Amino acid sequence: MGTLILQDGTVLKGRSFGADGGIEGEIVFNTSMTGYQEILTDPSYAHQIIVMTYPEIGNYGINDFDFESDNPYAVGFVVANYCQTESHYKSKESLGNYLKEKGVIALDGIDTRSLVKKIREKGAMTAFITSKDVGKEYINERLAQIQSFRTDEYIIKEVSCKSRYVFNPKGKMNVALIDYGVKKSILSSLAKRDCRIVIYPADVEAEEILENNYDAVFLSNGPGNPADFKYQAMQIKYMMGKITMFGICLGYQLLAIVAGAETYKLKYGHRGGNHPVINVENNKVMMTSQNHGYAVDLETISKSMRITYKNLNDGTLEGFEIPSLGVYAVQFHPEANPGPCDASIVFDEWMNILKKEAKRLDEVIR
Numbered sequence: 426m427g428t429l430i431l432q433d434g435t436v437l438k439g440r441s442f443g444a445d446g447g448i449e450g451e452i453v454f455n456t457s458m459t460g461y462q463e464i465l466t467d468p469s470y471a472h473q474i475i476v477m478t479y480p481e482i483g484n485y486g487i488n489d490f491d492f493e494s495d496n497p498y499a500v501g502f503v504v505a506n507y508c509q510t511e512s513h514y515k516s517k518e519s520l521g522n523y524l525k526e527k528g529v530i531a532l533d534g535i536d537t538r539s540l541v542k543k544i545r546e547k548g549a550m551t552a553f554i555t556s557k558d559v560g561k562e563y564i565n566e567r568l569a570q571i572q573s574f575r576t577d578e579y580i581i582k583e584v585s586c587k588s589r590y591v592f593n594p595k596g597k598m599n600v601a602l603i604d605y606g607v608k609k610s611i612l613s614s615l616a617k618r619d620c621r622i623v624i625y626p627a628d629v630e631a632e633e634i635l636e637n638n639y640d641a642v643f644l645s646n647g648p649g650n651p652a653d654f655k656y657q658a659m660q661i662k663y664m665m666g667k668i669t670m671f672g673i674c675l676g677y678q679l680l681a682i683v684a685g686a687e688t689y690k691l692k693y694g695h696r697g698g699n700h701p702v703i704n705v706e707n708n709k710v711m712m713t714s715q716n717h718g719y720a721v722d723l724e725t726i727s728k729s730m731r732i733t734y735k736n737l738n739d740g741t742l743e744g745f746e747i748p749s750l751g752v753y754a755v756q757f758h759p760e761a762n763p764g765p766c767d768a769s770i771v772f773d774e775w776m777n778i779l780k781k782e783a784k785r786l787d788e789v790i791r
Contacts, residue, residue, distance in 0.1 A: 426558035427532045429474075429503060430567050432550040435543065438558065442507045443524035443531030447555030449571045450474045450500045453718065454541045456697030460763020461520065462487055465497040465529070468584035468606030469674065469716050471648040472576055474501030474552050478541055478697075482533075484508040486516030487523045493608040493762065497527050498584060498648075501554035503540070507533035530554050548692040549718065578653040581605045581675075585627035585647075596621030598779060601639040603629060605647030605657070605675050610762035614769070615643070618776045628656065631663035640779050641669040644676025646758065651678035651688050651719055658683050665750055669782060671775050672754035674717055677744070680754045684747060685727040691741075694718035698764030701737040702744070702757055710737065713757035714764025720756070721745075753778065 427441035431452065454476040455464055461482055464475060482504040502524060511519050524531045532554065544550065551571040559567075577583070584606035593616035600615065602624050615622050625634065627647075634642060642664060662683045664670065672680040678688050695715040703710050720741045726732070734744030734755060744755040758764065759771035 427530070427554070427556045428559050428564070429532060429535065430553040430564055430571070431543070432552060432568075432571055433543075433547055434568060436564055437535055437540065439503070439532035439534040440507075441531065441556035442509075442521040442533055443502060443556070444528045445556045446528070446530055447553060447557065447567075448500045448530060449551060449553045449567075449574050451574075451576065451718075452476065452544065452550055452552035453694055453696055454478055454537075454544055455716075456699055457714075457763050458698070459485075460491075460698065462491040463493050463610075463763045465499050465502065466493040466495075467608055467646075467716060468494050468498045469646050469648050471498040471580055471584050471606065473499055473648075474503065474554050475499045476503045476537055476540055476544070477505075478537060480505040480537070481508055482506070483520035484511060485513035486511030487518050487520055488513070488515040489517055490515065491762070493610060494584075497524075497529050498606075499529060501552075502529055502531040503535050503537065503554070504531070504533045505535060505537045507531070530556055544693050549690065549694065576649055578649070580649040581627045581647045581654060581657070586624055587626060589623060589625050592616060592622040592624060594621055598776070599623075599639050600641045600643055601625060601634045601637070602643040602645060603627060603634075603657075603676070605645045607645035607647075608758075608760065608762065610760040611643075611645060611673065614760040614772050618772055629660070631660040635664060635667060639668065640782075641671060644670065644672040644679060644754075646674035646676065646716070649675070650690070651675055651682060654679060665752060669751035669779060670753070672752075673758060674756060677754035677756050678717075678719060678721060680752055681721040681726070681730070681745065684730055684752070685725070686730065687722045687725040688719045689722055691718055691720050695736070698761070700757065702734045702768075703737050704734055705732055711767035712765040713759075713768045714761045715757050717756060751782075
């Protein structure tokens with residue numbers, strides 16, 4: 426038996442099927458029906474305990490193709506029912522074995538409907554997950570511990586690459602990408618569109634990027650509170666207006682902050698592969714994949730920011746652009762994985778912007 430202890434004093438008992446040990450983290454829920462492998466290895470989930478709302482998890486095992494990073498970044502995993510016998514031709518091992526190997530604590534046999542309802546009602550909470558069946562004294566000690574838990578402001582350095590590297594070196598479009606915790610599928614989506622991507626660590630200096638004459642800069646997804654990343658915002662501010670910039674998730678939030686807007690923490694975040702957003706210019710609706718706990722405050726956006734997308738569930742801002750400065754950004758994940766592929770068109774639109782700019786510059790030179 427294992428134990429899950431919530432910040433509000435709620436204690437839930439379940440069966441341990443992952444690694445041994447105990448750890449605290451922010452407890453969040455994901456509404457995707459599939460894609461637990463991609464979710465576990467998404468760096469944006471660093472220091473978080475993930476609750477899956479879909480009841481049956483583990484039935485297709487773990488394969489060699491669906492990793493979003495080399496290791497899982499979630500510290501805990503909670504499900505209603507863990508399927509111990511995986512059944513898929515691509516599976517290489519069971520989910521339980523993978524979590525044990527990677528040190529992720531996991532529980533099943535939890536009433537996830539009740540748990541998610543509590544998170545929705547009370548809002549974001551810290552929790553402690555352990556593979557052991559613990560008593561009252563231990564629970565009280567952990568409750569005191571998790572009350573003071575805070576996400577480290579240096580968390581993006583933890584998930585970012587340590588040095589520059591190149592992805593798809595033969596691509597024709599030469600772009601830089603600042604890695605705040607980038608998913609592999611973002612790199613693959615850009616490579617599919619003939620981009621040569623040079624990936625930089627989160628602490629890169631703006632001048633280093635600008636001196637290399639890239640066609641554009643991409644700002645990736647990542648974990649943490651965007652307001653904490655003042656150094657990164659300063660580098661973005663230096664580049665804004667000097668080079669075309671695109672942002673996804675955390676990258677979008679940082680661009681918004683630099684443009685004068687403010688961010689705030691959502692009550693329980695948007696995480697899953699079934700979030701509808703509307704393009705406010707043509708009224709077309711897309712189902713999107715999302716994973717974020719913060720949003721850009723619509724009341725604080727500057728006049729230069731043109732709204733492009735809104736969330737149909739709660740009306741929050743999901744996209745904006747500043748054409749005069751060459752800035753384009755979305756809160757959702759156009760690369761999906763997991764999730765619907767409706768939003769992949771965003772990458773195509775961004776590539777068209779770059780091609781038009783390249784053609785304009787070529788005509789000017791001639």
